[in-house]
Amino acid sequence: xxxxxxxxxxxxxxxxxxxxxxxxxxxxxxxxxxxxxxxxxxxxxxxxxxxxxxxxxxxxxxxxxxxxxxxxxxxxxxxxxxxxxxxxxxxxxxxxxxxxxxxxxxxxxxxxxxxxxxxxxxxxxxxxxxxxxxxxxxxxxxxxxxxxxxxxxxxxxxxxxxxxxxxxxxxxxxxxxxxxxxxxxxxxxxxxxxxxxxxxxxxxxxxxxxxxxxxxxxxxxxxxxxxxxxxxxxxxxxxxxxxxxxxxxxxxxxxxxxxxxxxxxxxxxxxxxxxxxxxxxxxxxxxxxxxxxxxxxxxxxxxxxxxxxxxxxxxxxxxxxxxxxxxxxxxxxxxxxxxxxxxxxxxxxxxxxxxxxxxxxxxxxxxxxxxxxxxxxxxxxxxxxxxxxxxxxxxxxxxxxxxxxxxxxxxxxxxxxxxxxxxxxxxxxxxxxxxxxxxxxxxxxxxxxxxxxxxxxxxxxxxxxxxxxxxxxxxxxxxxxxxxxxxxxxxxxxxxxxxxxxxx
Amino acid sequence: xxxxxxxxxxxxxxxxxxxxxxxxxxxxxxxxxxxxxxxxxxxxxxxxxxxxxxxxxxxxxxxxxxxxxxxxxxxxxxxxxxxxxxxxxxxxxxxxxxxxxxxxxxxxxxxxxxxxxxxxxxxxxxxxxxxxxxxxxxxxxxxxxxxxxxxxxxxxxxxxxx
Numbered sequence: 001x002x003x004x005x006x007x008x009x010x011x012x013x014x015x016x017x018x019x020x021x022x023x024x025x026x027x028x029x030x031x032x033x034x035x036x037x038x039x040x041x042x043x044x045x046x047x048x049x050x051x052x053x054x055x056x057x058x059x060x061x062x063x064x065x066x067x068x069x070x071x072x073x074x075x076x077x078x079x080x081x082x083x084x085x086x087x088x089x090x091x092x093x094x095x096x097x098x099x100x101x102x103x104x105x106x107x108x109x110x111x112x113x114x115x116x117x118x119x120x121x122x123x124x125x126x127x128x129x130x131x132x133x134x135x136x137x138x139x140x141x142x143x144x145x146x147x148x149x150x151x152x153x154x155x156x157x158x159x160x161x162x163x164x165x166x167x168x169x170x171x172x173x174x175x176x177x178x179x180x181x182x183x184x185x186x187x188x189x190x191x192x193x194x195x196x197x198x199x200x201x202x203x204x205x206x207x208x209x210x211x212x213x214x215x216x217x218x219x220x221x222x223x224x225x226x227x228x229x230x231x232x233x234x235x236x237x238x239x240x241x242x243x244x245x246x247x248x249x250x251x252x253x254x255x256x257x258x259x260x261x262x263x264x265x266x267x268x269x270x271x272x273x274x275x276x277x278x279x280x281x282x283x284x285x286x287x288x289x290x291x292x293x294x295x296x297x298x299x300x301x302x303x304x305x306x307x308x309x310x311x312x313x314x315x316x317x318x319x320x321x322x323x324x325x326x327x328x329x330x331x332x333x334x335x336x337x338x339x340x341x342x343x344x345x346x347x348x349x350x351x352x353x354x355x356x357x358x359x360x361x362x363x364x365x366x367x368x369x370x371x372x373x374x375x376x377x378x379x380x381x382x383x384x385x386x387x388x389x390x391x392x393x394x395x396x397x398x399x400x401x402x403x404x405x406x407x408x409x410x411x412x413x414x415x416x417x418x419x420x421x422x423x424x425x426x427x428x429x430x431x432x433x434x435x436x437x438x439x440x441x442x443x444x445x446x447x448x449x450x451x452x453x454x455x456x457x458x459x460x461x462x463x464x465x466x467x468x469x470x471x472x473x474x475x476x477x478x479x480x481x482x483x484x485x486x487x488x489x490x491x492x493x494x495x496x497x498x499x500x501x502x503x504x
Numbered sequence: 505x506x507x508x509x510x511x512x513x514x515x516x517x518x519x520x521x522x523x524x525x526x527x528x529x530x531x532x533x534x535x536x537x538x539x540x541x542x543x544x545x546x547x548x549x550x551x552x553x554x555x556x557x558x559x560x561x562x563x564x565x566x567x568x569x570x571x572x573x574x575x576x577x578x579x580x581x582x583x584x585x586x587x588x589x590x591x592x593x594x595x596x597x598x599x600x601x602x603x604x605x606x607x608x609x610x611x612x613x614x615x616x617x618x619x620x621x622x623x624x625x626x627x628x629x630x631x632x633x634x635x636x637x638x639x640x641x642x643x644x645x646x647x648x649x650x651x652x653x654x655x656x657x658x659x660x661x662x663x664x665x666x
Contacts (some may be wrong), residue, residue: 177558
């Protein structure tokens, strides 16, 4: 493990990778700050840039973008009450009132220090958890991997919001169906309809750009957020960036909530499908319940604890979401799903063997995550008053530029204008499903896991002579399948219990 | 009929139901490798399973949407949406994609950006032309001169060049 950490340190501290952390954090902050564009879109927009880099540098850049986008989302939540990402909604509860009362600098500093603490504790826990989990999962065979892929697909669906479970399952299935287009593992052409453009399957980059960057930009126009940002400009004009320093009392006040929210956030983030949004709300709720009556009165009116708790929790959860990705090869969220897709396109297979086969990638990513947190604290925070000017750039310029960069991102990888037509069609369909409130992240997850799911099932069947007995005869496979079944049925049972309770 | 289409879950489920039927029908014609058939898992096994699951679940969702007295209304959900610029942008992107090979990267992209700025309400011509042309030329220089990538000049450029 120590050797691996040293390799990771060497890789992470090369000038090019340090530059990647800086560039990623900066680009992520700028993109994440724009209301409507979250980390998934930010990463999707950056993927074409990473294609020319080696896997470690590419992934370091993407991780930087991820952290930057979360930081940027919190900044717009605090300054103009427009959370750039759903994980920053709880941040706005107390961050915005604090900024309105003339303490914008302080609010940003609390957010940055809390994020840093959450990220640090998360990174330490990640450092401890990942090798242990990865060594356990080394005994996994194809059947266990197949079970894990099924678990990954269903867990995200099961953790979806109320009334969304069936829709999320359906969208996961759509993703899995799209993954079957093109050449299958045996070399047969499937569902290509004689179209040469589809023979290699639908590209992951195309699908992620179309469903997130393109559809999100169109969605912004649809909701009327594209014409002008007069309100935001007015809000920004009211903000004054006085001191970014915190007093000793303020640090003392938020220290315990930050510690508690870090642990809570990390473990929520580890659960597939839970993610930063749930973690931030849980962190906020927990601290509100634990606060004294006097502190409780301040919640919603600019409480430092109310701001620190969700910020810490969402950053710790973002770190935690890397655990299932790096150890088991299953993404726990839309963002990590897109990262998994990027890893696969580099030819790197995440999972228990990653830290043995590619220690440089494995450890440098974990170390650069921590570097990302430091960059955000010492570079981005003082620059925030200047970076925030992006919020004053007229939207009528920003939206077309996002559309153009999305299209170019796909074109510059394939140099095939026909792919742009497919992208446009998928983008329009994605917009329609967005309007109908069908979640798109499970679709992308299904699409990314689809190929691996089929490969492992095929291999397991070959080993077991075409018999499906491995599903219950291998204890580990059976256990994962049982957990999957329990997770899938939990929302159904809880609904039935609620109904029975209501009848009583 | 209008009421049928005014439910988000129902319309979404109906769309996926139609897609899964089409997918199932197409999956039936996937060629099968005789060796795979012996193992019991062919190229069409997974597509047929996935298509069937999607068919059943979308049907279930459709059924549930009928049982529920109230669902998310599309007309209420999209109230106040700005459809015209979105449709215009989609058409503009379609035109951009179609004309890309003919006009080439620089001209097609600059025209696309300029038109999109105009569509979204930017009327300061000098500013919008500077932004669109500036961005496209910057990207062109970066990609061709710094990264050494080849960007198609377009049929028009070649015709005029000859």
